[in-house]
Amino acid sequence: MPRGRIEIIEEYCKGCQLCVKFCPKDCIEISTDKINPNGYLLPIFVSEDECTGCGICGWMCPECTIDVYRYIEN
Ligand code: SF4
Ligand code: SF4
Numbered sequence: 123m124p125r126g127r128i129e130i131i132e133e134y135c136k137g138c139q140l141c142v143k144f145c146p147k148d149c150i151e152i153s154t155d156k157i158n159p160n161g162y163l164l165p166i167f168v169s170e171d172e173c174t175g176c177g178i179c180g181w182m183c184p185e186c187t188i189d190v191y192r193y194i195e196n
Contacts, residue, residue, distance in 0.1 A: 126175020126192045128167050134187040137162030141179040141188060147172040150179060 149169040175192030
């Protein structure tokens, strides 16, 4: 059961890969062929099942271009 998800606002990403390096669940990978208009390789959210919604990727992103959502359990 997914506990969180992220959305990356691709146009502001600068491809630094900090989100990739710091995600404790390895939910984000850098693309090998997907680039934004500024020419940066984009990160891809690859593992929604593992995401906890911890927010670390969002805190680490120097461009504040990751929105993090955490699901509330009933
Ligand atoms: S919210 Fe946490 S688990 Fe989910 S992608 Fe970001 S760093 Fe990884
Ligand atoms: S940390 Fe932010 S700017 Fe860096 S690759 Fe991830 S989304 Fe892009």
